[in-house]
Amino acid sequence: MTKLIGKERFYEMSDDIMKKCEGAACEIIFSRNARGLTRLANSAIHQNVHIDETGVNIRVSRGDRIGTASTNLVTPTGLFDCLVNALEIMKASEPLEGFPGPAPKAEYKRTNTYVESTADWGPAERAKVALDAIARARKDGLVLAGAVETTLAEIAIANSNGVRAHQPLTSFACNFVAMDGEGDDPPSGFASLTGRDAEKADFAGTYDRACRKAVLARNPIEIDPAPYDVVLEPKALSELVEWFNYTALSAREVQDGMSPFAGRFGQKITGENFTLIDDAYGSSIAGVPFDFEGVPRQTLTLIDHGVANAVAYSRFSAAKEGKESTGHGFGPGSMPSDAMPLNLRLLPGDKTVDEMVRMLDHGILVTRFHYVNGLLDPPNSVMTGMTRDGAWLVEGGKIKHAIKNLRFTDSMLEAWKRIDAIENKCHPCSAWWAGIGSYEIPAVLIRKFTFTGKTGKGA
């Protein structure tokens, strides 16, 4: 059983650091991650690990001179050495014009991100899910791979303006790939699930879905790449939204001119039925009510009925425009961007997946994509990627054949103008930040989604 370290201990260590920071302003992030992971492949468990580690980031500043250091040695000596490093850098570095300093003290809403029974999950519970999944796959003669993961995390923020914030989190995630045979390229099906409460998770329904898809994926035919009407299941669409998040939804990308929002605020950039929000409070998976700078996290309507409306700001990117942070900053850590939404939700429509499939006269149902990349032309949100683990040709509203994998290349801004229907509910989808926030996406029907290549023959 993994126990919480608790806010008292984090605040005590923060106070000790701040007493020694030579009068400089100080921001401290503690990030603890106790992660257990059971991986399976070839219908057997092949990896079983548990790592519990805590890192600390310290940023000190005097005026607009700053220094940042981090360590995983959370001992009095390790923390002191880290502070000394940060102070040395602050003294030697150049001023950063516009650096706003630490956030002011704030009040935060409460969100329920911690489920004690999930924190109690260990190798035995994870192994039971894995072994049950393997047994289910064997009933259909399938080979199973995947992972079952449970995490207990704690985030603690403190600064010299009196900010003190602590959030315990639990999460689980599982994914299953069921394959009809072994070797190079067997027909396969995929399903995944994520959430905060492992005890209430429908693991059986998830691996059963992967197995049913694998059976349905047998005897795939090859079809030529062309524009097709598609139903993208939530996991497929989530890969596209995830890249859109990296390339479009932070103020820094807008300031650099690389985001499709740059110069287009108030303009229609997608279809009217497309509303994308970031909401730590109203999602089925609650988020953290503050960011890594200790700023209360706001709810943002990023795209409002197709109109570019808002992006995420840190204190620094907001100060550049004379604005207030939206509470999405990563602070003095080593994140890829200085701000990013972590609780994305695409608002649902009114159709079921079955109804959307029936709307396809000649189209494709896609389970998920592999290796999507959104850097081909970020201002126009051009992305490419491959279908994977289950795609089917639909004729006259009925699934006719499994198909071999296809490559798509399309502008998401254009594709999202051609959304004809959206599923009537959202599904939690995993992303690298899923343990911190959430990611809830419905299936969609997109007309004339452009496929540009196929596996096995000239692309």
Added chain:
Amino acid sequence: MEHLPAAIDRLKKLGCDYGDARWVDSRREAVILRNGKVEAVTRTVDSGVGVRVIADGAWGFAGVASIEEADIVAAAEKAFEIAKASATTKRKDVKLGDVEIYQDSYETPVEKDPFSVPLDRKIQLLTRVADILHKHPKVVASFASHGGLHINKRFVSTEGADIRQHIVETGAGYEVTAKDGNEVQRRSFPAGLGGDWAGRGWECIEEMKLVENAERTRDQAVELLTAEALPVGKRDIIIGASQLALQVHESCGHPIELDRVLGTEISLAGGSFLQPELIGKLKYGSDKVSIYADSISPGGLGTFGYDDEGVKSVRTKIIDKGLFVGYLSSRECQALMGYRANGAMRADGWQNMPLIRMININLAPGDREFEDLLADSDGALFLDTNKSWSIDDRRVNFKFGCEIAWEIKGGKLTKPYKNPAYTGITPEFWNSCDAICNEKYWHIWGIPNCGKGEPMQTAHVAHGAAPARFRQVSVGGAS
């Protein structure tokens, strides 16, 4: 790390089949300038011990962020306990192939330790670059960075191995963004995606000529604002060395990882089309194409003395004059399939189990002068600097975007194209290679961010490559 052998003593008393313990202490420094201003200077310490055990024929692993003897012994006990628990679900016993056991040490050869260079000198260098990049009214953003890394490691095992290593890595790069109306273009130097890295010291930064190339890089970004998109079609193309390095990475480096072949990465990273029955039979590329794996190439990010299960660095033929002949292997794969462990088991820090990872996967240089190749390629395109990458889960169908392409006319690079991309099928593509430039144009490019595994591990790998020509490749603008 004098307490590390305590883990081994404890494991022997517990009665494991095999055990090893790794201490890894890494110290990083990063300097980041955005738009000519120092946005961050950071120092990062990551230190701890990972213990790997085989007990009752199954693996167990545990790690601890401590160098205290009691903590290390406790990690060993936990790893043993997990192994015993895992053994209850095993299908067959884990076996390790026999390798020579070493007591040795290794240090990256370094002329100038990157940590010995004063911070203000690093800032000055990047500021000079940024000043040049911003001397054009259409430049709206720039990013310049330098990083240095020291890794101290010790590896001990129940078989008697005791290996100490000190690895040094250094890197730098920059990118410049130009904008005119809704058109935005970016150029990078010396490579896309964070620049270039080497298993060397500060001397590699001095050799990059960052300042000398800033004006050219900036002007190309501006020039791209008025460039046309590359028309769709089949064209002969010459691919620049840094882009070709990533091509080697994605279409050769990953599919030769034996764990992918065995299916243990299938749920996340995928499998591989390079199945064992193809060894010695598949014509992966043309006769011009020879690719080898090693951890001995000077300056490579995959260069070290021993991997993370104590296997000494070697060189392995992967593609020999076009023929597929070798894999990246491990001791476990050696026992299972017979392919000798070749120093490719690497872990991201102390907190992860080693996986089969790329080391240096190098495309051997050819015999052409670059100028001669251009002169011999009238009507072809030259594509340079990676912008995007995508490949299927078997590593067959790929699509890469580059920052820039030029028409080749009269032996010169002439008309530029924006957002160029090319796509293909791995064996078809490598079989269309008919010319590779010689060692004068060959460089070992460092990629410090290769992701694989669950939990995700980041490996530092390298690829030697020189510009090469490929016939009748599908190209077009990004969209």
